[in-house]
Amino acid sequence: RIMRPDDANIAGNVHGGTILKMIEEAGAIISTRHCNSQAGEPCVAALARVERTDFLSPMCIGEVANVSAEITYTSRHSVEVQVNVMSENILTGAKKLTNKATLWYVPLSLKNVNKVLEVPPIQYTRKEQEDEGKKRYEEQKLDRLETKQRNGDVIFPIINPELHTVGYSQSSLIHLVGPSDCTLLGFVHGGVTMKLMDEVAGIVAARHCKTNIVTASVDAINFHEKIKKGCVITISGRMTFTSNKSMEIEVFVDADPFVDEPRDRYRAVSAFFTYVSLSKEGKPLPVPQLLTETEDEKRRFEEGKGRYLQTKAKRQAQMQQAAQ
Amino acid sequence: RIMRPDDANIAGNVHGGTILKMIEEAGAIISTRHCNSQAGEPCVAALARVERTDFLSPMCIGEVANVSAEITYTSRHSVEVQVNVMSENILTGAKKLTNKATLWYVPLSLKNVNKVLEVPPIQYTRKEQEDEGKKRYEEQKLDRLETKQRNGDVIFPIINPELHTVGYSQSSLIHLVGPSDCTLLGFVHGGVTMKLMDEVAGIVAARHCKTNIVTASVDAINFHEKIKKGCVITISGRMTFTSNKSMEIEVFVDADPFVDEPRDRYRAVSAFFTYVSLSKEGKPLPVPQLLTETEDEKRRFEEGKGRYLQTKAKRQAQMQQAAQ
């Protein structure tokens, strides 16, 4: 579809969150269709996980986003979908790869939302495809288990914070979950959640560096808990790490099922977003260094540095592999 | 209501689809109100057909759209509504007629969506009004029957198409039908469908001529099949004909009720849109000629030429009549 002014920031760059939302919608459609392709209980595919994804080139207002999705692996209860987004300037005809993403879905019964159904198997053209898919499946399963145990952290407001400290740029946003945010099952679309997370992360990044910023990448996101229609969700973000030209922001989503359910507020999702600051010509700018004050902030900075160096090393390894 | 940036293209011209959506909403309101004006089963009016409509002058961001609707004929089971759209520049006070449209609705029972209810008759001030209405009613009934038999065509992607061929500009878009797209009965508003059709037709036109384009007219559209909440709809468009200064695009809407219904994908609507290319001063520009390759493309081009010449002849006859 054509990118509209509301999809973009003031500089005309489409929000990463808008692109994530389109990716998730395409993934939900193809996996729901696949899971209903055999006779059996009708179901809706729910997003369980999005793998780490990079935004390769910015998209602008007036461009057309071409989204294509393909099922690349099925386990007994889950579907792996690969989604590609191309941006197309319809006036010049120029096309660019904007994003490649891998998503995992599980089919939930329309009659009983707590029942996970079986996934019809797909046919592989080569045996290696199935083996590689199985390897990816096992890896993500491990990572999902790990993050499930991670402790729930809370962000408190800071009075009169110093410029460039964590407290200075931290932000939060509340949203009342309405019917247009939800699937047929009455749960929030994963893409809607990711769009709100990107919005908060973008506000944190802009507050910190006071320039035009764009989403560079999003780390793997695990959706452990569904969010029901009528909930209030609080999306909070704080900066955890800065390199010379990038900022890492941690974003939490907490759901508050305050009506009609005997349940406390709970952590639904958390993820790391990486942003870069761009000049008017679209070149990356240096970013102000994050000032850490507490022990926790220093620890999170070091952890962020670890993730940054690991990603950098992986990318160099890939480039060397490609060069061979 | 006031036209917003998201209602318009980059040049500031309001999308034809936004106007069609407003027209349909006004028509649905007036005909639903009329059909519920007598004691009896409550009902919702569903769009059955839109007559051919011309976009007489472009509307811009910041202008106010004034929509007025009137019931002009009732048969036993259908209502004819005439809708006029005026654009008003609230700063200068200037008003222009943007669009005149004729729509047909049928009342469906709220309790049983497959039951068409009876329409309370309207009073005519002159006997001729009723006779003319009856003539229009018979004509559209015939045309509806005809298009119902028309064969379902499918658009396949083309690899590496040549510039200005049919394959080069053809486009498609998928949309998951959400609650805000639907009426009280849980079916897609006709106006929502038309807006999406116009969006695809606009992308086809822009890809072909790479300039600012606007909707000039829409041929009669028949809504044979309802589309239910939760469906995925695929809207596909391909160019069928070019005259010196206009492009005709055929648009198909296919619905895929992939959840909760034992039914295959089906063709819900199809229609022809005509676009023109505008210079920065708003003057029509010549358009590149469509290159037809296959026999089918050549046949469709000739059929499009037929429609173009017929419309041109009709318009000249009307102008001569007006001049007498």
Add this chain to the structure above:
Amino acid sequence: RIMRPDDANIAGNVHGGTILKMIEEAGAIISTRHCNSQAGEPCVAALARVERTDFLSPMCIGEVANVSAEITYTSRHSVEVQVNVMSENILTGAKKLTNKATLWYVPLSLKNVNKVLEVPPIQYTRKEQEDEGKKRYEEQKLDRLETKQRNGDVIFPIINPELHTVGYSQSSLIHLVGPSDCTLLGFVHGGVTMKLMDEVAGIVAARHCKTNIVTASVDAINFHEKIKKGCVITISGRMTFTSNKSMEIEVFVDADPFVDEPRDRYRAVSAFFTYVSLSKEGKPLPVPQLLTETEDEKRRFEEGKGRYLQTKAKRQAQMQQAAQ
């Protein structure tokens, strides 16, 4: 959240209605949460009244709106909420108070929408807080009773009105209430209604003075009647009074439950909006004087003058108090 192009007028000023909608959403969330904080029947807080509110400084596209809400008083069946809106320019870090508003909510049972539940009492830090709250509660209760008896006026279209008369600028807008406009109970959010009212008032003001206009204040609004999903609402506005630099516009909302309910059209809300006209530099401009023609128009003009002088006197008293 970040203000988008669709939230603002052509001059880039965010619509007062967008701000009112955010205020109401925050109020609905905090009061619904409070009313469900004790074991008992689940409920949704419905807006009963908004106190008079001033727009202190305009907000622009790209700024972040910070909305904070606090419960300041509870009676047996109602909650008073104070909401503050700050606009923040995230590039410069500058913050300004945009709006302060006081809202009253009542908790309606999720199982039976006609049942008003009891509100858990809040703790006051000082006895005076409770007494002042009680005084505000009694005052608003009186005012609510008064407006309930006010007679329903209707706006008729005028043919060929003179420039600057009441008939020249009066406007109306219809809207079909969809699912995304409604709460869990299936009734329109008060904030959605206020946004539409501001849109109509803005069109009236722009038609009258043909310049860039912004909302300066909104008088107390009482929500006597709920509006159900599927209704058609007609929002009508007419100018009642002009001072040298401000315009007062009266806005009515009429609901037409034309489907599924044996009930006539009824007046759901009415309110007075005050607008000012701004130059390109953001300075208030003189406005053309309203030409009153009928006796009713002259009477309404005098009543508007009364409200204007009363507000002016109150503001001067407050400023003197602040100066002491």
